[in-house]
Amino acid sequence: MTSVDGSRLKKTLLEMSQFGYNEQDHGVYRWGFTEADMAVRKWLLEQTKAEGFESFMDGAGNVFFGLGDFHQAPAILMGSHADTVPAGGIFDGALGVVAGWEVLRVLQQSDTPLSTPVWVVATAEEEGRFGGMMGSQAIAGALNPDWLMGAHDADDVYLKDAMAEQGLNVMDALDAAWPPERLKAFFELHIEQGPVLFNKDIQIGAVEGISGVFKWIVHLKGKADHAGTAPMNMRSDAFMGLADFAHEIERIIAENGTDKTRITVGKVDLKPGSPHTVPGEAIFTIVGRDMSNEVMKELADACRKALSAIARKHRLMFEYEEVSWLAPKDCSAALTDLIEEKAAARKLSCLRMPSGAGHDTQFMAEITDAGLIFIPSVNGVSHAPDEWSHWHDVEAGTNVLLDCVRAVATETIGDSLGHKRGSA
Ligand SMILES: [Zn+2]
Structure with a gap:
């Protein structure tokens, strides 16, 4: 040979x-x-x-x-x-x-x-x-x-x-x-x-x-506030929305994904980005991967629903841009x-x-x-x-x-x- x-x-x-x-x-x-x-x-x-x-x-x-x-x-x-x-x-x-x-x-x-x-x-x-x-x-x-x-x-x-x-x-x-x-x-x-x-x-x-991959840039917009004077129950804290979403990832994969699914929040930007200010805006990426285009669509849909619900709960505005979708x-x-x-x-x-x-x-x-x-x-x-x-x-x-x-x-x-x- x-x-x-x-x-x-x-x-x-x-x-x-x-x-x-x-x-x-x-x-x-x-x-x-x-x-x-x-x-x-x-x-x-x-x-x-x-x-x-x-x-x-x-x-x-x-x-x-x-x-x-x-x-x-x-x-x-x-x-x-x-x-x-x-x-x-x-x-x-x-x-x-x-x-x-x-x-x-x-x-x-x-x-x-x-x-x-x-x-x-x-x-x-x-x-x-x-x-x-x-x-x-x-x-x-x-x-x-x-x-x-x-x-x-x-x-x-x-x-x-x-x-x-x-x-x-x-x-x-x-x-x-x-x-x-x-x-x-x-x-x-x-x-x-x-x-x-x-x-x-x-x-x-x-x-x-x-595996296919989609990439989103997500904006959660709330209200920047003084970290000392704004009461906890009256805030529109964009970071809390992001944190809630991070916790939802495991459930989304369990309900809509497969063992090949990956969902990652890889880049996060909080604004105005001051230790003494309630974050008024969270801008972050979501990258989702799977071997099936149908599963990817379901995952994207589940992310969208989760983020909408979270935005309502925290009095935030939710927007996203789909930067890429590779089947x-x-x-x-x-x-x-x-x-x-x-x-x-x-x-x-x-x-x-x-x-x-x-x-x-x-x-x-x-x-x-x-x-x-x-x-x-x-x-x-x-x-x-x-x-x-x-x-x-x-x-x-x-x-x-x-x-x-x-x-x-x-x-x-x-x-x-x-x-x-x-x-x-
Ligand atoms: Zn290579």
């Missing part, structure tokens, strides 16, 4: 981790469209070209490299994102890019002629600096001009300006869409970013689907089966599981059969400098990726895949 070269894989991943690496906190800083993010893209273009692969960058900043002409026949695409959150780890995203690269090297060196083009993508801006998953959305044709012009980060830097600074025109992202007929399948290898595989001591996760996305059942089968063939333990976090796969699944492979994250840590995965797991996951790609390229399973939009 042909396998990947574990030490070459490790060396390349460590090289990639130097881009945006911070000596002080040991975090990686490759926030979308910053200097370090663009430097790693340039490095990928040059290095892969030097190794004999074709490479190019599209209008969205996605870097592609591979073997074979995808204009001639539908391609197998592998990959993940090259950007990171600020102070992120070295595996999140980079793993899928480097693993794809290693698979290409093995295919290049093997004698089997490729009947299917095999390419890797290092997607742009997956971590949501500008609020989306821009690179894979561009590939899936899921971007629109209004969003591109209006998207900005938390510091009010506009996407169009950040891209212009790097010599890119934001509108060119619209030309980055792949016609579905050019794709046969997409594979992403990613760290789990949660504790399930690590705690159960399982080597491979075959991801069945990615859950199923991975390709055929590819999930294939991942499980290939893991078993290498005697690796494997668990079918959902993904609580969002990934490029969810947009790629809109246009082709998409499969997502997880490897364990030590202690479930991610989006932090101490994010870690064991090298033997990195190698095992990349071998499963290799086997899956070879199967789709050479076996009959490939015949039934792809053409999502065309055949629908």
